[in-house]
Amino acid sequence: MRLHASVLPVVLALAAAHETAWAAPPAAAPADSVETIRLRPGEPPAVTLTPELLYRILVAELSAQQGRYDDAAQELLGVARDTLDPRVAHRAFQMAMSGHNLTVALQTSREWAKLDPENPEAVAASLALSASSGQTDGLARTLARRIESADDKDQAIVQAVGIVSKMTDKRLALDVLDKALVGVLKTSALAHLALADAAWAAGEPRRAVDEAYKAQTLDPDSTDAAQRILEYGLRVEPRQAIQDTYAYLDRHPNQRGLQLLLVSRLTGQSQFDEALKLLGKMRANTPEDFDLLYTEAEVNARAGRYDAAKALLAQYISIEQQRRKGSAEGATNAQADVSDARLLLVQIAERQGDLKEAIRQLQNIDEPSLRFQSLTHEAVLYGKLGDLARARSLLDGIKPADRRERVVVRLTLASIYRDAGRTDQAVELLKAADLEMPDTSEIKYELGMLLHQQGKTAEFEALMRRVIQLDPENANAYNSLGYTYVEDNRNLSEARDLLERALDLDPENPYILDSVGWYLFRTQDYQGALEYLRRSYDQLPAADVAAHLGETLWALKRHEEAKRIWAEGLKADPGNQAVLAAMRRAGVKLP
Template identity: 25%
Template sequence: MTMPFLRSALRRLSFVPVASFRMWTPAVALLLVTTAAVGQAPAKPADAVKTPDRASSYYHYGLAHLYEEMAVNAGRPDYATQAVEQYKLALDADPNSLLLQDGLADLYFRLGRIREAVQAAQEQVGRNPDDIAAHELLGKVYVRSLGDMQGAQAAEMLKLAIGEYEKLVKLKPKDVEAKLVLGQLYGVDHDSVKAEKQFRAAQGIDSNSEEVVLNMARLYTEEGNPQRAVDVLVGVPETDRTARMEFALAATYDQLKKPKEAAAAYKRSLDMEPDNLDAQKGMASALLLDGQLDEAKKSLDVILAADPQDVQSQIHLSEIQRRQGHYKEALATLEKAKTLAPDNAELSYNEALLYDALGDFPSAIAGLDKLIAASTHPEGNYSEQEKGNRYLFLDREASIYREENKSTEAIAAYKLIVALGGDFTIRGYQGEVDTYRESHQFKEATAVAAEAAKAFPKDKNVQLMYAQQLTDMGKVEEGMALAKAQLTGTTDDRDVHLQLAVMKIRLRQFKEAGAELDIATASAKRPEEKRYITFLRGELYDKSKQYDLAEAEFRKALAADPKDPAILNYLGYMLADRNEKLPEALEMIKTAVELDPQNYAYLDSLGWVYFRMGQNALAEQNLHKAIERSSADATVHDHLGQVYEKTGRLKLAVSQWERAMTEYAQSLPADSDPEDVAKVRHQLDGARVKLAKANVAKEPKQ
């Protein structure tokens, strides 16, 4: 129950022996003291009971100290007994000495005789209510005892500890340490107001104190307000921050899901403490989350050089190797980690991701099945962490089934997610809707969206999902009305206006969509909110054939986040489709694929830009990968058809364009541009004519 700082404070509050005796070993010092006493100690006067004999008191005090040191160093209980007896003799000679009274109480504490220590300290406080040393001893005894108690006993001990430190704060108003300990005790007692008051008082005494800053930040973090914790930590000038401050700042950025900032803070911490492996691990994770794969690998290399058996770092290294397309190395790294932790769930999950990347769907599914089975509770009761893990396993399995066009199996996995409850239920419903839409089962998608809307009548996002589905199914007025019903007249309306803009872009109501984006822009505060609006505005201009304006918006969004794969892909594809700035388009799309190598749309874009650049082999290779990930997208089939035509394989081209026309026919009107459909039909008709002519030419003449 005690907190780290409380434990360190206890060590600092321990009794410090007289410095002059530390120069010799206990045996030698004992001899010297005894000799000095024999030669110099005066005889006790007749009125010794009334008058303190300070020479005799000092003599016994010195012996007590030496016996205490010998008891601690040699572990001899007889020396401990001698130390106590010598303290008592010293007190007999000088019974009113605060130093001796406090020293005896502290000796009891150091020897583990807690009951006697408390009794002695309490007696001392009874005689002298302002005895700081006695209150400190009682305080540290009560604090140390907190960790050994539970329930009512712990609550009572906490109350006693708080009482002692409240007295200490009054007796030592300028003592930073006492205020920090009291603040932490209030925190344990869940009284954040009083805790903050003590920390702020300590801050007023020493604003840049490491312990003050760290305790303030910890309090806000435990209150669930990590942003205030960040504000406290960055309030200290960067040049004055310690390694621990930077580490705490990095960990808080981790909580806020700001990996770039976290990585920078970990780096600053490591600059001061290069051997701190915890900081190195934190930086590696942050860099990995931020997509800085090469830099993350450097950190992992340092960690594994220091600790080759660090399984977590091996898993992260394998993830980097997988994401960079080094699949053999990734497998080898995981196999090495398996020898150390064969039952590690995260390792098994990453292995499934690797098999998915390799296109070995059966192995990926088999691995996920084992994880799902191992995490299943027959009674259906799960902790929040268990729910989170099951969600990851089931969601990934559903995604793989969707890649295999096994919609029935994917739906079954999403239904298990729905059964988890809460927000997981909403995610499961969304997965079902997306799966049905991908497989052109639009009535089923609408039915699930309606079920979700009924189950979560007050959830704005669920209602907007249903509104989108209604609009796509041709019930435009009903869908728009449901979406607008989510408006509340507050800043929370931004998401509603954004969804209305999306719906209107799909309906090709571009002017109205722009108006919705204008309204949303007025309430956008965070950079990610502004970036998303810029992205949508770029999409609006693209769909309305205003390509220069679209490019300007996408470049603005990309300047805000150069590593956003969706922006990179959209802009790169748009440039490739217009046959402009192809080298730049290629680099954008390649970066998007590196960030999300399993995304079929990005693979299609990569194939398309290669085709535009005349690299047909690479174009065909990537388009095949895209179709392996999703075979229901008409655009991908069109692109592959054009590659086949260009390379003289007209029958294969016809087959792909026929498949594209089938997909267009089964798609929602909003998902297909009439111009694209007409273009594919024209290509198909032309190819059929060419094939017919070729067949006629081959027929023997009569």
């Protein structure tokens, strides 16, 4: 056999890697034989490295180099079975995982675990892949035995959780974990935390909270338990969860992470005064913690108290600039902190409609990693001010560091022209970008959407199909094409398939939920449509969604609700054509 020069290093490296595993063949051994000798339990066998064996290993490595990982894994699996060497089985497992073939990975992991049963990584890999394949028979018993016999039970619990987490059926995963942990529940807070997380993943928030409280009973000082009581409890009994978190913080006043988490959750519930009160207490206890100034500014900004936020940010920037001057180059993160503060000032200025102030703040950002973001954002703001020449000049002056930045520059410029009402120019820009960077799904998607606006449906459909080919995980492409069919009331069978795929990829996306709801409306499943459209409207109370939700309510004879939703839609977007068209079809005129 003649070896290609590029393959020789692979063979040499493999031989070196197995220097302790392979023994030189004895003089009397036949050239084509493979002999294995078991050493002490737990040690790999000594193996006679014959020409045939070397050839098989070489074939596997060459297959891997060519991207044929399944072939490589199967060849090495055969070698492992012939030599009884767990390291070859491990290599076969790695090849199978590289090829994303879970069936072969399961075979190789089981061989690896059989040949090296004391290796926790091998056993865990085998169990995890069995779980991910839905093969859970005996899994709970196996995990329970491993936990029971482990010297470090917490580590065994963590490994069990990692294995069960591979299961796609989260309710079944919870059931397996329930049975696996039954022997340690009276003594292990970690076991209850694991069950809390599993219950949450399975859609059982009440059970999740109960398990978190049980963990806290066993370990009253556990910050992990307190965090889960807050996080999970907010979905079940928000007031109680917050009250119990305060009680924990009274006993553990230095738990800064939990305090900030509580501030965040209070802010998310629009309890701004409560959040600021807690921040004030934190600042009084640790006056040198200047990062709290920034957090306080964030809360005020969320509350719409912009003057207070700006005053706090000015104070924060001044302190960070002093730190920067007083420290050696690169000794602090003050530059990045100041840039974050200026980005928040940009957001505030935009909310107040002061785009020139937003631009000024962007121009003051000197953090190198934010330079590209700042310039593209500045260009967008000049576009909003109507200065398209300045916007284009800024973008043309950027020297993209890579292909991703080149794509972003082209998309940004096209969006500026689109928002300025110059759709034709935006299309021409994207067509040029598509020629320059063919097979770039982001460019094709935006071009397709603009062509759809121009009524060029056939070109739009072709581009969406190409995007799906280039990026099969692009939920927006499936949704856009599916929704177009639904809106036109054609190809509904294909629309269903497209929207089902979009929903699988992004199940909580309000735009996709709206599309699915509108499809169900078209197929006269009004009750199903109502469920999806309400979920969409709760997240995205936009006029177009209101139009669909109102029409569904009208079809269900819930006329007053429909009128209320349509009124809300017109309040958000006066003159919205979708809402007005739905009302015309229903014969409704709002006062």
